[in-house]
Amino acid sequence: MSADLRALPSIDRLLGEAASLVAAHGRAATAQALRDTLQAVRDHRPDPLPDAAALVAEAAARLARQARPGLRPIFNLTGTVLHTNLGRALLAEVAIEAATAAMRDAVALEFDLDTGRRGERDSHLRGLLCELTGAEDATVVNNNAAAVLIALNTLGAGREAVVSRGELIEIGGAFRMPDIMARAGVRLVEVGTTNRTHPKDYLGAITPETGLILKVHTSNYRIEGFTAEVSGAALAKIATDKKVPLLNDLGSGTLVDLSRYGLAREPTVREAVAEGADLVTFSGDKLLGGPQAGFILGRRDLIAAINRNPMKRALRLDKIRLAALEATLRLYRDPDRLAERLPTLALLARPQAEIEAQARRLAPQVAALLPAGLDVEPAECRSQIGSGALPLETLPSHALRLTAPGGRALEALQAALRDLPRPVVGRIQDGALLLDLRCLTEEALFLDTLAALPRAALA
Secondary structure (H helix, E strand, C coil), rough: CCCCHHHHHCCCHHHHHHHHHHHHHHHHHHHHHHHHHHHHHHCCCCCCCCCCCHHHHHHHHHHHHHHCCCCCEECCCCCECCCCHHCCCCCCCCHHHHHHHHHHHHCCCCECCCCCEECCCCHHHHHHHHHHHCCCCEEECHHHHHHHHHHHHHHHHHEEEEHHHHHHHHHHHHHHHHHHHHHHCCCCCCHHHHEEHHHHHHHCCCCCEEEEEEEEECCCCCCCCCCCCHHHHHHHHHHHHCCCEEEEEEECCCCCCHHHHHHCCCHHHHHHHHHHCCEEEEEEECCCCCCCCCEEECHHHHHHHHHHHHHHHHCCCCCHHHHHHHHHHHHHCCCHHHHHCCHHHHHHHCCCHHHHHHHHHHHHHHHHHHCCCCCCEEEEEEEECCCCEEEEEEEEEEEEEEHHHHHHHHHHHHHHCCCCCEEEECCCEEEEEEEECCCCCCCCHHHHHHHHCCCCCCC
């Protein structure tokens, strides 16, 4: 016999019993959650019908789910340190403090405190960038794709840009360098082949229609074997001789020699400037370890031209990111303590032995918190840097290796971990769920979070 839906309490009665929800979420939102709850009951017609208390509890659960922020903190246990989909670099505490202060109060964003007149927002970073890189001048925009876009548009709109075929990269989200060049209004002139490009290829392509030479650091892939490319220094000489500007896009970009932290060496921004590039572009939220930004460094006259480009206003940064960037760049003045204070470097340079000890310590504790039927054991694995930086470089790490009977059980567990108050994100590999611990710095919070996992998570 189906339940008599007329027995369901009215919205007014339920609102009377949901005073705490009204106080927390507002009357309109609470009433809608109660309506949705009642409609679900009418659709499914359970027998017996839930009482008023159960209906209010279900509405409370709905409101709690709706109140969750989309950009809530997670545990990044994927093994990718600079994970594009998870926000890339974690900011240093001083950068967080600076951003918070800029959010809380009025700041001298475009106001010169010395003269009392209008100032430039780039002035907060210009001196630091020039000091750390040796460049004549610098400016900053929203991200590195924007930096390349405005530089191309300023130097070569309506003219040609010469670039090696082997450097016509595609970055995340299917954005391709040829597309960016087309949007910038420059005509692409490809030289060389996919695997080999020589100085004569550039020399043969430069004409009176050439607006610039573009060099793109292939930071998100490598071509190996029978290869040849023209170095930045050699290209700078060609550009100088032909009186054509050279734009060197470093992609991720780094201000320090990463080999001192046990990582593979990448060309530094200072080296690219010293080689003679007229402009150098790179990212702020990758190896630099700051918030999203795109830096443009180089010749003073070219930077001035970029700043006059109407596109600059559309691509500029707000006070919050500028404050965080300034604080991040100041850390580079003290390279001896950089790895201690910059989370990106701290995580990348974290010793394997430390991660292994953490895995062995956590394995039995995690096993006790997870649903029955799961096996948890420490296991060796490889982390990666991510965000197109050092694509062939992996880092020895350790993970918690979770196995369960049947592949669907692991999928169910993954979904349950993502649904926790602080989601836990790992990766499936070789029939197991790996929780790479390289980026786990809050053990107690991690264990408390797992304690909220439903015991039926494998169902």
